[in-house]
Amino acid sequence: MVEEIKEGDYVLLYLDDRRSYMVKVESGKVFHTHKGFINVGDLIGKSFGAHLRSSMGTEFIALKPSIRDQIFKTTRGTQILYPKDVALIILFGNIMPGSRVVEAGTGTGALTMALASYVKPSGRVYSYEIRSEFLGIARKNLERAGVMDYVELKNKDITQGIDETNVDAVVLDMATPWLIVSHAYKALKGSGAFISFSPTIDQSVKTVEELKANNFVNIETIECLVRRIRAEKGKTRPETLMIGHTGYITFARKTIIE
Amino acid sequence: MVEEIKEGDYVLLYLDDRRSYMVKVESGKVFHTHKGFINVGDLIGKSFGAHLRSSMGTEFIALKPSIRDQIFKTTRGTQILYPKDVALIILFGNIMPGSRVVEAGTGTGALTMALASYVKPSGRVYSYEIRSEFLGIARKNLERAGVMDYVELKNKDITQGIDETNVDAVVLDMATPWLIVSHAYKALKGSGAFISFSPTIDQSVKTVEELKANNFVNIETIECLVRRIRAEKGKTRPETLMIGHTGYITFARKTIIE
Amino acid sequence: MVEEIKEGDYVLLYLDDRRSYMVKVESGKVFHTHKGFINVGDLIGKSFGAHLRSSMGTEFIALKPSIRDQIFKTTRGTQILYPKDVALIILFGNIMPGSRVVEAGTGTGALTMALASYVKPSGRVYSYEIRSEFLGIARKNLERAGVMDYVELKNKDITQGIDETNVDAVVLDMATPWLIVSHAYKALKGSGAFISFSPTIDQSVKTVEELKANNFVNIETIECLVRRIRAEKGKTRPETLMIGHTGYITFARKTIIE
């Protein structure tokens, strides 16, 4: 049973490793690229992974968008958090199907989307964003990714407190994470995970100090470097340019003083 | 509603960032450490995250084991694959709740356990292992982690073929991944993910060559370096020693030639 | 006694960390930049390090060109070897004042220039280059750097053999270093250093195999990553982009079988 492309699905029109386009499939729709146009409607009924040709004869492939594709497309223009960081936040933060997670700030919803994809179907993401202008953008991105059912978007200032209790994780991607530590302590269940992503080391240091003062243990700050390798027989070498820094991630777990 | 520790649960008795012990909670059980003994049964009815003292007065914390803890405890002694690699395999491989995943080889079940934790409740991991002596160990580890229901352990040689079809991902952690590429092509759905972890660059190069010859695209090989930072006001610095290499991960996606 | 800028000296007109210009000082000379023109002749008699203003009022600083500046300016357009690699080649290769060094290939002379700067005044660099069109460029760069007296440029194919004997080091930056290993053995004194820089790992592996077969010991292959940090109070972080790869460097020492 092959998974067929349907009206309304999103596809990633893949040209090469540098160029791909996320497009909604609609009958009769024409998508224009610098390599000619593509009759997107013709994809209906084909399999994901199908090859197709533009009007100029260039080959594209209709991939099914992955979480990583969606992170890249969602953060276009404001990108700070990379898929590598999202991956570590989720696994090191023990965020799983069924987890209840508080997040701030929502931004364009890239991290929200990834979190929602992993807590579904029974978990939930409570996402705080003080800047109301972002919530519409985030909602649109979450709907496109098909995970809006697992998210509660909240137009609230998380520095004023967290409504939820007994949550599995609190994930922060915001300028002043140290202000949220005591709120996070109240919101988390025992042994629950505090996770914070920050571009500067100064933010991490302030956050770690607060965590130490608030009954968290197993506090650690890491950075993650991903290096792409050109694996080719007889001329294998890492790529010349790499991303040298996105941010530091701090993890900690709540302890209970009875 | 605080999550209470019950008879039969596993706890991570956390002493410090270097020393922690995974213990099953049973009434009357005594656990011996070099810091004195601990009456593990006393934990029943307490909250995860609770502090407790050994007979010598040393403080331990009863954390709830995370996936990362379980990976570390499961791989003890044979460790190759690290949590950082598992995190990238899952997110970059688009493995999610509901995914059907073929894996080889099972080994002690560390990767199987992580995969199962993320495909549950509706997904499934089909795990191939030719060495029958490992299957008992893996089953025990998977049962301890509570994910055996989502796994099918198969005592089969994956180089002879894959039984499943239309799967979302094929994940390989074995010596000769290039021998599995054509089998993986048949097993995968269109746009599905091929993922292979290898300690040496030679294995990656051979695998990439096979992928290029078998209608896969978006082929990339990466390595991931995680660096721990001592974030401490006035004396912040990365740790002196780090893991400089675990392995290379190769990702690719199946295309359909109609 | 301040070091004054003289007619004929080179200065580095430094605008900021991204933009600087290497200029020869001549009386009456005008140098044009996108920030206005500079009367370069006015620098005569001033101290290195002096501030000066362009016709548009932009401040430049007349730095004395360092070896690193000269490497950057010399390799413009063909850059493979970076100052970080040159630094390790020299120190790990034990190349010092007085050393006699064989080098191939000369190219534009960037590495030759650095080697000559460190073996002077009593040492010497014998630099082999098969492509005669490069020798003129290299000579000009070496003369500009003031080190031509310590270099012998040789328009010869080093794969055919090395004329010199009893040298302290053989340094290779060429496509097929493994072909030179037996020649290097003959040219080197006992305990002397073999050093080879290669962009691909395949070249390094072939070279290491040859070294093992030719009575070299202490063979090691390394790569060097330099990361720039934005050290700024309250917002310290590594730079986003970094050079992820230039090449691998292999070192070895000759042993004597008597």
Place this chain on the structure above:
Amino acid sequence: MVEEIKEGDYVLLYLDDRRSYMVKVESGKVFHTHKGFINVGDLIGKSFGAHLRSSMGTEFIALKPSIRDQIFKTTRGTQILYPKDVALIILFGNIMPGSRVVEAGTGTGALTMALASYVKPSGRVYSYEIRSEFLGIARKNLERAGVMDYVELKNKDITQGIDETNVDAVVLDMATPWLIVSHAYKALKGSGAFISFSPTIDQSVKTVEELKANNFVNIETIECLVRRIRAEKGKTRPETLMIGHTGYITFARKTIIE
């Protein structure tokens, strides 16, 4: 003309990449290892690089100690500064034959030894050390390396000022480098190099702030990671463990305000 080992020379008795011993050659001397004893006196008249056998038949090689070997042997037990850092300090700091360099603190003399090896024969290192107990150790190490003639050891507190003027570089490996910035400005010639090595980022940030306030330009802070590769046909991979951090190096150049 082969370089012969003479009475009084030092040799590096090399067993493998992990084990080597620096020994002074004296006639009749016996050196004991866990692989049996070696008649060191027998080396007199042999070539550097010669193979020899211990009483138990194990093969050693009598290498000529390199600067890198000497750094390793000198820092044994107090090692902070690694050869990779020394290499960058020297090349990026434009320290060359003929340079006059101020250094603090001397410590065991590892960096002093390397600096002296590169400024010789006409340059000089002025090395400040407030702790008098270190000066004897440093002198012994510098004499062993044969570079004491190029060094002036000064039992002085560099935070009180620098005696020398018009120097090419000031190199600091001490706890409070920011206190030396204004002294370094006075001591340096125009365009001269300030270089400071610090284990923590906090030290680097303070130093950079002082440099900005004291007419230095081209200020940069870097860290250097060296990764060892096991280059072996069919099983090439980086080493599992690596040094993840030694320190940050800050470079700057003095400008002249006339």
